[in-house]
Amino acid sequence: MDGGIIQPQRHLVDYTASLFDEGFLDEQFNQLELLQDESNPDFVVEVVTLFFQDAERLLDELTKALGQASIDFKKLDAHVHQLKGSSSSVGAQRVHKACISFRNSCEEKNIEGCLKSLQQVRHEYSLVKSKLETLFKMEQQLSAASGSFSR
Amino acid sequence: MDTAGDVLRQSLPAMDAGELHVLAVDDSHVDRKVIERLLRISSCKVTVVDSGTRALQYLGLDGEKSSIGLDSVKVNLIMTDYSMPGMTGYELLKKIKQESSVFREIPVVVMSSENILTRIDSCLEEGAEDFLLKPVKLSDVKRLTDFIMRGGEKKVEQRCQKRSRSDDCSSSLSTAFSLVSHPCDLSSSPVLSTLSPSAMSSKKSRL
Numbered sequence: 001m002d003g004g005i006i007q008p009q010r011h012l013v014d015y016t017a018s019l020f021d022e023g024f025l026d027e028q029f030n031q032l033e034l035l036q037d038e039s040n041p042d043f044v045v046e047v048v049t050l051f052f053q054d055a056e057r058l059l060d061e062l063t064k065a066l067g068q069a070s071i072d073f074k075k076l077d078a079h080v081h082q083l084k085g086s087s088s089s090v091g092a093q094r095v096h097k098a099c100i101s102f103r104n105s106c107e108e109k110n111i112e113g114c115l116k117s118l119q120q121v122r123h124e125y126s127l128v129k130s131k132l133e134t135l136f137k138m139e140q141q142l143s144a145a146s147g148s149f150s151r
Numbered sequence: 152m153d154t155a156g157d158v159l160r161q162s163l164p165a166m167d168a169g170e171l172h173v174l175a176v177d178d179s180h181v182d183r184k185v186i187e188r189l190l191r192i193s194s195c196k197v198t199v200v201d202s203g204t205r206a207l208q209y210l211g212l213d214g215e216k217s218s219i220g221l222d223s224v225k226v227n228l229i230m231t232d233y234s235m236p237g238m239t240g241y242e243l244l245k246k247i248k249q250e251s252s253v254f255r256e257i258p259v260v261v262m263s264s265e266n267i268l269t270r271i272d273s274c275l276e277e278g279a280e281d282f283l284l285k286p287v288k289l290s291d292v293k294r295l296t297d298f299i300m301r302g303g304e305k306k307v308e309q310r311c312q313k314r315s316r317s318d319d320c321s322s323s324l325s326t327a328f329s330l331v332s333h334p335c336d337l338s339s340s341p342v343l344s345t346l347s348p349s350a351m352s353s354k355k356s357r358l
Contacts, residue, residue, distance in 0.1 A: 028286045035188045035289070043188060050181045081234065085264050086181040089286045 005146040012138045019135065024128050029091030045136055051090045055125050058083045062118055066111075076114065077106040083121070094124040171296055172196040176206045176231040176243065177262070182285070186230065186262075189292045198226070203238030206231065207246065212254060226257060228299055230283075233263035233270065241274060248278040258299060262287055 019025045029044075036043040058079050065076045084099035098121040105113030173195045175186045183199045190197045200206050206229070207213040229247065231240035238246075240261050248255050258280035263270065271282045280299075283291050 031286065031288055032185070035185070035192055040188065047181060047184050050184055054179070054181055078236075082179065085179055085285065088264060089179070089181050089185055091286075 005142060008138070008142050008145060012135075012142055015135060015138060019131055023093050024131055026091045026093040026096075028088065032090065048090055048132055048136075051086050051092065052129060054086045055083060055095070055129075059118075059122060059125065062121075066114060066118060071111060071114075073106050073109050077103060080106060080121075087125075092125075092128045095121060095128055098124045170194060170196050171227045171299060172198070172225060173228045173230060173296075174206060174209060174226040175199045176201075176203060176229065176235070176240065178202060178232065178235040182232065186287060189287060189289055190230075190296075192289065193292050193296050195228075195296060203231070203235060203240065203243035203246075206243055210247075210254060212246070212250065228280075228296075229257055229259045231259065231261055232285075233261050233265075233274070241270075241277065244274060244277050244279055260295060 020029075032044050032047055061079045062076065062083075065072060065079065080099050080102045084096055084103065087093075087095035087099060098117065102114065102117035102121055105117050171194075173190050175183065175190065175197060177183045177186060177199070178201055180201075183201065187197050187199050198209060200209055204213070210226070229243075231243050233240040240263075244259050244261060247257065247259055255278070259278070260281045260283060261274045261279045262283045262285050264285040266284055274282050281295060283295075
């Protein structure tokens, strides 16, 4: 009987839905899933992994840039723009939104605002990272358990 | 005797089995991966580079070679990000369109995460075929590749933003375009009027 995968499958569907409901993910994440198939079964994980790498690098750069005696807002903005772009490309909506407000602070050359925004972006990033890692783990467990039933 | 049409047909790459070869340019690793997949899924041959400089190198337009033979043109479409460090997508577009060779006939599409009307206008004015808002979707790529494959023509009339594209076919056509995209067109006369009525009407209903 396939009772062994109904619960986990349900759990996965519910969990995924919650990520959308809570605004962690948006439509772009669905778009990425459309690009995944038997010939590219790990596409979503691969892209999201690239996003994690990008984000971590950029968050380091941002921290460094804000730690300078004389802040280069242009450089700061360039890094935020990159992070805004890649978060948008994977559907990490809350990170993307946090980057938009970060850019506003950069434009205003508002150091306080920038520091707050960086904190906010870091926070949203760590949330979505942990949620996506949970999601991928669930998918992995499901596909291991269900063999031919996996997506 | 060769017509100008025949000459151009020889110079521009015939599409392998109806496959477009697209050169994608983006400095973002994430976006390169996504655009590559979008294009592959849309049955295109894809080359991805991370800068405008590398794009020009790939095309053989970087001035390194002394004589660039027409047979070195390898792509049917260029898709470039707008905001890139070093050479922007806009600068790349200008460089390509300033070429006095078949290179300037390659359609160039600009992608950007920012919906800035003046930016869109200047790209279209410089000869960009289209301007796509990021994140680029599968439907965007399908629409674009269908358009190019059908012998897409440049619109010389009022260019609208991507989302409010007019349905009218431009009446003044770039004949070089119809040549680029119809290597299999067996008729000797390359102008659009030789297309079948169904092709014409499907052109009108697209974009």
